[in-house]
Amino acid sequence: MPRRVKTPEQRQHLKMLILDAARQLFVERGIEAVSMREIAKRTAYSPTTIYLHFVDKNDLLQTLCDHDFRILSKDLQSIHTDASQDAVEQLQALCRAYSRYALTYPNHYRFMFMTPKPVTSKDKSKVHHGNVEQDAYALLRFMVKQAFEQQVFRPELHNIELIAQTLWAGIHGVCALQISMADDDWVDWQPIEQRVTLMQDTMIQGLTRPHPAH
Amino acid sequence: MPRRVKTPEQRQHLKMLILDAARQLFVERGIEAVSMREIAKRTAYSPTTIYLHFVDKNDLLQTLCDHDFRILSKDLQSIHTDASQDAVEQLQALCRAYSRYALTYPNHYRFMFMTPKPVTSKDKSKVHHGNVEQDAYALLRFMVKQAFEQQVFRPELHNIELIAQTLWAGIHGVCALQISMADDDWVDWQPIEQRVTLMQDTMIQGLTRPHPAH
DNA sequence: CAGTTAAATTGACACTGTTAACTTAACAGT
DNA sequence: ACTGTTAAGTTAACAGTGTCAATTTAACTG
Numbered sequence: 394m395p396r397r398v399k400t401p402e403q404r405q406h407l408k409m410l411i412l413d414a415a416r417q418l419f420v421e422r423g424i425e426a427v428s429m430r431e432i433a434k435r436t437a438y439s440p441t442t443i444y445l446h447f448v449d450k451n452d453l454l455q456t457l458c459d460h461d462f463r464i465l466s467k468d469l470q471s472i473h474t475d476a477s478q479d480a481v482e483q484l485q486a487l488c489r490a491y492s493r494y495a496l497t498y499p500n501h502y503r504f505m506f507m508t509p510k511p512v513t514s515k516d517k518s519k520v521h522h523g524n525v526e527q528d529a530y531a532l533l534r535f536m537v538k539q540a541f542e543q544q545v546f547r548p549e550l551h552n553i554e555l556i557a558q559t560l561w562a563g564i565h566g567v568c569a570l571q572i573s574m575a576d577d578d579w580v581d582w583q584p585i586e587q588r589v590t591l592m593q594d595t596m597i598q599g600l601t602r603p604h605p606a607h
Numbered sequence: 608m609p610r611r612v613k614t615p616e617q618r619q620h621l622k623m624l625i626l627d628a629a630r631q632l633f634v635e636r637g638i639e640a641v642s643m644r645e646i647a648k649r650t651a652y653s654p655t656t657i658y659l660h661f662v663d664k665n666d667l668l669q670t671l672c673d674h675d676f677r678i679l680s681k682d683l684q685s686i687h688t689d690a691s692q693d694a695v696e697q698l699q700a701l702c703r704a705y706s707r708y709a710l711t712y713p714n715h716y717r718f719m720f721m722t723p724k725p726v727t728s729k730d731k732s733k734v735h736h737g738n739v740e741q742d743a744y745a746l747l748r749f750m751v752k753q754a755f756e757q758q759v760f761r762p763e764l765h766n767i768e769l770i771a772q773t774l775w776a777g778i779h780g781v782c783a784l785q786i787s788m789a790d791d792d793w794v795d796w797q798p799i800e801q802r803v804t805l806m807q808d809t810m811i812q813g814l815t816r817p818h819p820a821h
Numbered sequence: 822c823a824g825t826t827a828a829a830t831t832g833a834c835a836c837t838g839t840t841a842a843c844t845t846a847a848c849a850g851t
Numbered sequence: 852a853c854t855g856t857t858a859a860g861t862t863a864a865c866a867g868t869g870t871c872a873a874t875t876t877a878a879c880t881g
Contacts (some may be wrong), residue, residue: 428837429837439860439862445859449839552801554795559781559806561780562784569721570772570779573720573723577724583766584770588773591764591769592776595809596813597810655831671865825881826871832874834869837866839866841863842861843862844859846863849855
């Protein structure tokens with residue numbers, strides 16, 4: 394029963410309500426367990442109402458993750474503004490914060506970075522690419538660039554983008570394996586903290602000069 | 608129309624036929640696009656016939672991946688028996704072969720290492736764990752142990768399992784990001800070969816002694 | 822030729838994402 | 852006060868999914 398002409402605020406509110414219901418199911422049961430009908434049930438609306446606010450399921454999930462991706466980026470951003478640390482320390486802090494996020498919100502992480510996206514969702518994302526405040530990768534690249542200019546990396550390394558992507562891949566590898574394989578007793582998994590730490594140290598050792606300039 | 612009493616060979620043959628149909632769809636369209644009905648259509652049997660040979664869809668996929676996982680392991684195994692390389696070279700060759708497999712069969716890889724398994728499928732896998740010929744992780748661990756005994760790793764590293772898992776995570780990170788994010792133009796991806804190579808070098812540099820004993 | 826039984830199919834159930842068609846209720850204009 | 856109009860929401864359906872009970876088919880045995 395329509396309560397007539399919603400203000401943009403009210404529409405936004407309902408959108409958030411749907412997103413919250415989706416997030417709940419999402420976090421506690423994973424993506425594939427989340428159906429439009431269940432989300433609807435939780436909001437006490439009918440399934441079709443969701444389609445008045447989101448074009449489809451993927452749009453809903455994408456919106457949800459975009460939203461929480463910005464939270465991650467803001468979170469990481471605060472490291473950058475802490476001037477008491479040098480470039481390498483900042484990179485390490487970034488890795489720690491990143492892995493903490495991944496392991497705290499495994500389902501978000503899984504959807505964001507471990508699930509191939511349909512090619513359609515190219516530029517639909519509202520995250521401002523390259524904006525250090527909204528784009529966590531841009532932040533990583535910025536920090537790497539900063540460190541590069543301080544000549545902390547091995548002399549044979551020139552490609553900033555490549556260094557950033559390798560750093561990312563290392564931490565991603567640890568987190569991703571943990572998320573998808575931790576319950577598998579096939580492997581005698583060592584404590585995740587140790588794995589994160591060793592990965593960080595290994596990457597830093599492997600990428601930086603043997604005798605740092607600072 | 609039953610052609611009566613199948614020999615174990617015939618049963619096995621049909622099972623393989625189904626697996627082959629599944630693999631085709633799997634490879635060319637990804638997991639989520641593969642339905643039991645489509646597999647059945649490709650085999651010219653009815654959907655339910657599949658259930659005479661596999662307990663459910665997950666069992667089918669698991670069997671398929673187990674099968675191809677053994678192929679990977681056999682493949683990697685051949686590196687190990689090549690005595691012309693030292694421990695570190697063998698590890699590097701292992702990484703290369705592993706990443707090549709991952710990038711050649713991204714859908715298999717995705718199902719094997721990037722998708723959380725339902726907890727039910729614990730010990731149902733027919734792969735012999737710990738068997739170097741069938742278990743690729745056991746092979747990695749073995750090679751790491753061998754290298755460890757030659758004291759190639761940094762003196763502060765004692766945990767063989769941890770080293771192996773970190774190496775794995777590094778390579779996995781590069782491959783996994785490539786598989787799930789390569790189409791995303793959000794990031795200015797550098798060539799995948801460079802990313803694999805730098806990761807390998809970084810891991811080796813980061814984990815091994817500065818002045819190797821050999 | 823009849824009985825048995827493995828092999829395969831039919832048809833259904835409960836679920837999914839999604840959409841066309843419909844209802845409801847609040848507003849604007851006369 | 853009576854219309855339209857239209858936004859908000861619902862109903863009912865479509866086409867698809869995984870899965871399974873009940874059934875048929877056909878080849879073998881006695």
